[in-house]
Amino acid sequence: IVMTQSPVTLSVSLGERATLSCRASQSISSKLAWYQQKPGQAPRLLIFGASTRATGIPDRFSGSGSGTEFTLTISSLQSEDFAVYYCQQYNNWPPYTFGQGTKLEIK
Amino acid sequence: QVQLVASGGGVGQPGRSLRLSCAASGFTFRNYPMHWVRQAPGKGLEWVAVLSNDGDNKNYADSVKGRFTISRDNSKNTLYLQLNSLRAEDTAIYYCARSVTIFGVIDYWGQGTLVTVSS
DSSP: OOOEEEEEEEEEEETEEEEEEEEESSTTOOOOEEEEEOSSSSEEEEEETTTTEEETTOOOOEEEEEEEEEEEEEEEOGGGGEEEEEEOOOOSSSSSOOOOOOOEOOO | OOOOEEEEEEETTTOOOEEEEEEEEOGGGGGSSSEEEOOOOOOOOEEEEEOTTOOOOEEETTTTTTTEEEETTTTTEEEEEEEEEEOOGOOEEEEEEEETTTTEEEEEOOOOEEEEEEO
């Protein structure tokens, strides 16, 4: 399964909303996760099951979608949110597959 | 808290071998499937391998099948990845990670160890 994220780079101002998209080449039900990765760090789980926040993740992060179309929304961007975001499917395996990433940068 | 500390990276020559280790703490290691995921410099994430909690079931990405071997020692709370027949395209940061079920979501990642394949 090929995961395609858009856009590749997203420029957003502090306090604004960011919307990131992820598309699967075939249906993955709701078996989708979102990860955040900051420079020099390991990825961190944000969302699993397409819409469930992981432990300790602020409620400004929300996920939606099912089947082939998914969205990660960050409602009011904080400085610590600027990072690269990856989606990953875990419905059809092996292998797990990741999207190519969306870099969220400050406008 | 959950900690996964990978080690063993370094420079390896093409065709040679390296062994990576991942020391786990803060959770009951023997209850969790474990993964290796890699990231080439400046690139995205590529899943490499998974091993069930009891060590009986394992799966590999096609890109490493037949060359890499995942294993674990539950008495030492340690995960391993044996890298044989190294290629330049194996150059990457290798992360160990865990999931609650063998192909469930990956919920914790270690900090990674860098493998560079170069002559």
